[in-house]
Amino acid sequence: MPSHQPVAGMSAVDPEYLSSQPSPMAKSNEPNREKKYNPEKKHITEYPLTRENWYKHVNWLNVTLIVMVPLYGLITALWTPLKLKTAIFSMIYYYCTGLGITAGYHRLWAHRSYSATKPLELFLALCGAGAVEGSARWWSRDHRAHHRYTDTEKDPYSVRKGLAYSHLGWMIMKQNPKRIGRTDISDLNENWIVVLQHRHYLKFVIAMGLVFPMLVCGLGWNDWAGGFIYAGILRIFFVQQATFCVNSLAHWLGDQPFDDRNSPRDHVFTALVTLGEGYHNFHHEFPSDYRNAIEWWQYDPTKWFIASMKLLGLAYDLKEFRSNEIEKGRVQQLQKKLDQKRARLDWGVPLDSLPVLEYDDYVDQCKNGRNLILVAGVVHDVSGFINEHPGGKAMIKSGIGKDATAPFNGAIYQHSNAAHNLLSTMRVGIIRGGCEVEIWKRAQQENKDVQFVKDGEGNRIVRAGNQVTKITEPVTTAGAA
Known part of the structure; x- marks a missing residue:
């Protein structure tokens, strides 16, 4: 032209x-x-x-x-x-x-x-x-x-x-x-x-x-x-x-x-x-x-x-x-912007990158001074959060070395969506056979068809109420605080 x-x-x-x-x-x-x-x-x-x-x-x-x-x-x-x-x-x-x-x-x-x-x-x-x-x-x-x-x-x-x-x-x-x-x-x-x-x-x-x-x-x-x-x-x-x-x-x-x-x-x-x-x-x-x-x-x-x-x-x-x-x-562009914003946030260590622990190892580490809490099969290190816990130090310390799935999901207090998101940033491991997490991890290793919603970059989308630590019906767990 x-x-x-x-x-x-x-x-x-x-x-x-x-x-x-x-x-x-x-x-x-x-x-x-x-x-x-x-x-x-x-x-x-x-x-x-x-x-x-x-x-x-x-x-x-x-x-x-x-x-x-x-x-x-x-x-x-x-x-x-x-x-x-x-x-x-x-x-x-x-x-x-x-x-x-x-x-x-x-x-x-x-x-x-x-x-x-x-x-x-x-x-x-x-x-x-x-x-x-x-x-x-x-x-x-x-x-x-x-x-x-x-x-x-x-x-x-x-x-x-x-x-x-x-x-x-x-x-x-x-x-x-x-x-x-x-x-x-x-x-x-x-x-x-x-x-x-x-x-x-x-x-x-x-x-x-x-x-x-x-x-x-x-x-x-x-x-x-x-x-x-x-x-x-x-x-x-x-x-x-x-x-x-x-x-x-x-x-x-x-x-x-x-x-x-x-x-x-x-x-x-x-x-x-x-x-x-x-x-x-x-x-x-x-x-x-x-x-x-x-x-x-x-x-x-x-x-x-x-x-x-x-x-x-x-x-x-x-x-x-x-x-x-x-x-x-319009929706695709909104999703793209969400994906870009999501990528800048800390969603915690991916489950498939966490080490697998035996339950006894988890208990032993807690006895040796580590401040670990188990929720829905995922081990979390709450050392830096004990003094900031809204429910007080005693409440959070009572769950250390135990399975706190039930108390965290309503047996004592139904924690907010923000609490589940915050907890995800404290992940340090997965308990072998712990709830559904280990099953999911094993299926990933065996290349089984495990479907999760993913964003445009292939990262798993964690929606409100769908966090791995969120249990709809609280389970009864012995030894819970």
Whole structure:
């Protein structure tokens, strides 16, 4: 995919694009280049950036249109009064052109998450051109590359190269067309509205980006200058910056409730800035869903617009990923986070790593001064806990050298879940034939089928109430304290 093509979030076209209009009917999976393009010639990005050649690495047309023209608009605004009607229209047109990108370029053409009638497609194509971010065809093509090659060298605006790069750097610095991934846009090449907008893109940009807002304000309330500066230049600037946030903030700020293997994230701030595109972790997992926000309280005006168009009969075949699969992804990610947190906790020495003791050895060690307690066949060293025992020293000392399974599980006191967890960190051995523990250990040694719930790392999950020392029905044990 060539660097001179406008891509998702791009606000300009390069000189090569101005000098050459490749046919949109070319092979859909091949980059479109001007006729004089020589693939054997080294691209400027293949040369190191130096003081002598730095200016050759800069995309000067984009710098002019993305930086210099908005700067001109900001300076001119200092002596151009902002009329209330112009301000209101600028806001309305901001949302219209923003929806041209989010509902049109993005969810309709890039992801085909719904179908639109020709009047709606034409409206979105016109509004999208007014945002000045490249043609729908090129925008969608590069955005598909972004999804296909997220966070890799083939991603046109990978956040792995830095937040500033993903927001603006990839546009103001020239890109090597050989390094950007290929995608299929055969469906777009068969859409006459997309092809028409692509072929006459510059005309659409001038008409919808500057002329139309200036005419509305000029003919409507005689504010030609305000229409040009506020509804034209500055509106374009703000729409562009909002779109750029999808490439940068949406891959940097927020949570990852569905998958954390790649950079996309969900955050309400990004959603507010981007007309609902901020639930990006969900979007990258389920890109064919016409929604970004799936909860009723989440901000997604693009979703609301598409749903409204369906009610009006202008949109149809709205795609929604099955809720069962969505919840699977959410649960799997929650489990992954639990596994990661569980791995950082001390669950005690695994049972299959503990030495096996004879009961008589256990008793002898206690007589020789060791503070050991036997609960459910597991020997625990409570030396460091005697003085901290909530029930007092006498109570815990009375169980030393004995089988304290029954008193620990309700015969004297039904210990809490926290007590069982704490006890697991004091394990030092297993009594041969002690309750079910030795049976489990022997089965492990004999490779018998012993089933335990394990986390993603293969470690046993110990749930509340399922600790090895937890006995549902207290057993009667002679000699218990």
